[in-house]
Amino acid sequence: MTGRAPLEHPHTGAATHGDIPVTPDRVRVADLVLEVARAHPDRVALVRTTKRRDGSLVHHERTYGELSDRAERLAAGLRANGIREGTLCSFMVPPSFDALVLGTALFRIGATLVGIEPFSHGLRRVTRCLDRVGPEVFFGTPSAHLAKRLFGWGRRTVRQQYVVDGTFPGLETLDDLMVDTAPAEPTQADVDPGDPAVIAFTTGSTGMPKPTVLRQRNFAAMIELVGDQWSLGNGDDVVDMPTFPMFWIIALSAGGQVVVPPMDFTMKGPGDADPAALLRTIEEHGVRSMFASPALLRNLSEHARQGSIKIPSVRRVVAGGAEVQGPLFAAVRDMLGSEGELYSNYGATEALPLCEIDGTTVLEETWERTERGEGLCVGRGLPGVELRIVPATEKPIAGIDDVEALPTGEIGEVIARSPHISEDYFDAPGPTAANKIAAPDGSVWHRLGDVGSLDEQGRLWLGGRRSHQVVTPGKIYRPLQVEPVVATHKAVRRAALVAVPCMGSTVPVVCIERSGEDDRDTGVITAELRNMMGRHEATRGLTAFVEMRRLPVDRRHNAKIDRPALGAALARRRKG
Numbered sequence: 398m399t400g401r402a403p404l405e406h407p408h409t410g411a412a413t414h415g416d417i418p419v420t421p422d423r424v425r426v427a428d429l430v431l432e433v434a435r436a437h438p439d440r441v442a443l444v445r446t447t448k449r450r451d452g453s454l455v456h457h458e459r460t461y462g463e464l465s466d467r468a469e470r471l472a473a474g475l476r477a478n479g480i481r482e483g484t485l486c487s488f489m490v491p492p493s494f495d496a497l498v499l500g501t502a503l504f505r506i507g508a509t510l511v512g513i514e515p516f517s518h519g520l521r522r523v524t525r526c527l528d529r530v531g532p533e534v535f536f537g538t539p540s541a542h543l544a545k546r547l548f549g550w551g552r553r554t555v556r557q558q559y560v561v562d563g564t565f566p567g568l569e570t571l572d573d574l575m576v577d578t579a580p581a582e583p584t585q586a587d588v589d590p591g592d593p594a595v596i597a598f599t600t601g602s603t604g605m606p607k608p609t610v611l612r613q614r615n616f617a618a619m620i621e622l623v624g625d626q627w628s629l630g631n632g633d634d635v636v637d638m639p640t641f642p643m644f645w646i647i648a649l650s651a652g653g654q655v656v657v658p659p660m661d662f663t664m665k666g667p668g669d670a671d672p673a674a675l676l677r678t679i680e681e682h683g684v685r686s687m688f689a690s691p692a693l694l695r696n697l698s699e700h701a702r703q704g705s706i707k708i709p710s711v712r713r714v715v716a717g718g719a720e721v722q723g724p725l726f727a728a729v730r731d732m733l734g735s736e737g738e739l740y741s742n743y744g745a746t747e748a749l750p751l752c753e754i755d756g757t758t759v760l761e762e763t764w765e766r767t768e769r770g771e772g773l774c775v776g777r778g779l780p781g782v783e784l785r786i787v788p789a790t791e792k793p794i795a796g797i798d799d800v801e802a803l804p805t806g807e808i809g810e811v812i813a814r815s816p817h818i819s820e821d822y823f824d825a826p827g828p829t830a831a832n833k834i835a836a837p838d839g840s841v842w843h844r845l846g847d848v849g850s851l852d853e854q855g856r857l858w859l860g861g862r863r864s865h866q867v868v869t870p871g872k873i874y875r876p877l878q879v880e881p882v883v884a885t886h887k888a889v890r891r892a893a894l895v896a897v898p899c900m901g902s903t904v905p906v907v908c909i910e911r912s913g914e915d916d917r918d919t920g921v922i923t924a925e926l927r928n929m930m931g932r933h934e935a936t937r938g939l940t941a942f943v944e945m946r947r948l949p950v951d952r953r954h955n956a957k958i959d960r961p962a963l964g965a966a967l968a969r970r971r972k973g
């Protein structure tokens with residue numbers, strides 16, 4: 398940590414509060430917002446950009462003064478209504494000014510935010526997810542409330558509900574909850590570092606989404622790690638456009654500006670966002686940093702290429718949530734200025750982020766190896782992150798001393814330990830046992846569910862999800878060692894390696910989506926692909942290719958292919 402003045406670098410702001418340690422172990426966003434509001438009340442906290450019918454953009458600015466005042470009034474009102482430390486609050490509000498007000502107020506009182514994205518997770522799955530956690534309070538937009546009624550979300554446990562960003566018949570709004578004036582000094586939440594701050598659901602690529610518990614100490618460490626790693630700057634320098642719910646917390650915690658672009662966070666996937674409006678938002682606000690899924694970046698960079706648009710203000714683009722391909726690094730680089738760079742951050746809902754790699758390294762060194770079947774390099778562990786490779790197993794691993802770390806270069810299961818990683822799942826001993834490993838000092842290792850190896854430089858090379866490997870009698874094929882090789886063929890846009898059960902054994906099949914750049918016959922392409930497979934150790938022996946119009950992807954990132962479902966569908970097709 399640096400010794401910058403607290404207000405200029407709010408992560409170190411804890412030093413000004415005698416009793417709070419320099420590395421915070423509790424979420425401090427409400428204090429940070431209040432500090433900025435007191436010193437710079439007119440500093441812009443949020444700019445929300447909306448699109449008019451004629452296509453022009455309107456920008457709505459809100460200041461730290463307004464944000465802090467509303468958040469503190471709301472926090473007092475929440476307490477008056479019995480919402481307090483540890484109250485489970487379903488937070489179904491996409492980024493907006495009131496989302497920031499509500500989030501800040503909930504952190505102020507030490508409530509637990511239960512985050513689930515209805516569109517990403519699927520409207521019916523939300524019912525089961527919420528039933529598992531049992532929130533007592535439900536905050537949602539009017540459309541979230543409509544869906545809540547239709548699908549019976551939280552019917553068993555929700556006893557208070559409020560509408561945010563609009564109105565809904567019979568429900569109170571945040572304004573109704575707020576007290577008239579903010580208290581001179583806010584009541585500090587009586588929370589311990591081990592109390593849950595956020596419960597967030599995983600994407601569900603390998604089954605039902607899991608309710609990840611991020612305790613006060615985990616979430617505070619995550620904010621600090623990201624703030625330092627992304628080195629967004631401080632105060633006015635920070636103009637961050639998060640395109641993922643909840644990521645507004647990063648810019649706010651740095652005392653900067655959150656730019657909310659005109660995109661539908663609730664009903665559409667990131668790949669469907671309007672690229673022209675997003676690029677103009679970036680230009681008009683001088684956005685300096687952004688987090689985006691690879692699908693959104695593909696969309697933006699393609700539009701920028703077609704219109705010869707550049708976004709030189711952007712210094713740092715972080716992509717994550719799913720794998721980032723070499724061509725995307727090149728395409729994003731083309732739309733950035735000379736000081737801009739795209740970084741891939743590898744992590745999971747439970748562990749965000751763990752590793753980072755920059756575009757220059759990918760393009761100059763690692764991608765070429767990825768295309769030769771060596772796997773996907775996602776870089777070194779971030780400061781404080783310990784990475785280890787252990788023998789892959791489907792079984793639980795009780796203690797870290799029960800497994801041996803594999804040597805450099807050997808492939809196995811990826812595990813990680815760091816203060817920001819979630820230690821367990823909510824009321825779910827099964828998933829906790831399956832995904833966590835206890836260490837003798839009481840800390841916890843997280844099993845990412847991925848396989849990979851570490852190189853001599855400590856960089857992680859991923860082979861893909863453990864459960865997406867195709868295990869044949871003689872060999873194990875891994876998605877991220879196979880698919881990039883297949884995708885080097887001009888006729889292939891994307892490829893997916895799947896296991897197809899066939900007469901008691903498993904056959905590896907590669908599904909391909911055509912690129913449109915080579916319209917020769919499937920038979921010719923397949924023959925060429927078979928020939929290519931023989932050139933690399935990781936792909937040798939692959940002979941079955943199936944052409945598909947479109948490979949199905951998850952809704953949250955528009956990038957993750959459900960390979961097991963695809964394999965099962967192919968098996969059914971074969972039988973039928």
Ligand SMILES: Nc1ncnc2c1ncn2[C@@H]1O[C@H](COP(=O)(O)OP(=O)(O)OP(=O)(O)O)[C@@H](O)[C@H]1O
Pocket residue numbers: 599600601602603604605606607716717718719720721741742743744745746747773775845846847859861862957
């Ligand atoms: N930058 C990245 N490069 C490659 N893969 C990534 C990257 N970021 C995330 N991933 C993949 O996404 C996984 C984490 O995703 P997430 O936490 O959203 O849930 P999920 O694993 O997809 O779903 P579930 O845990 O419910 O099955 C990682 O384990 C990894 O496989």
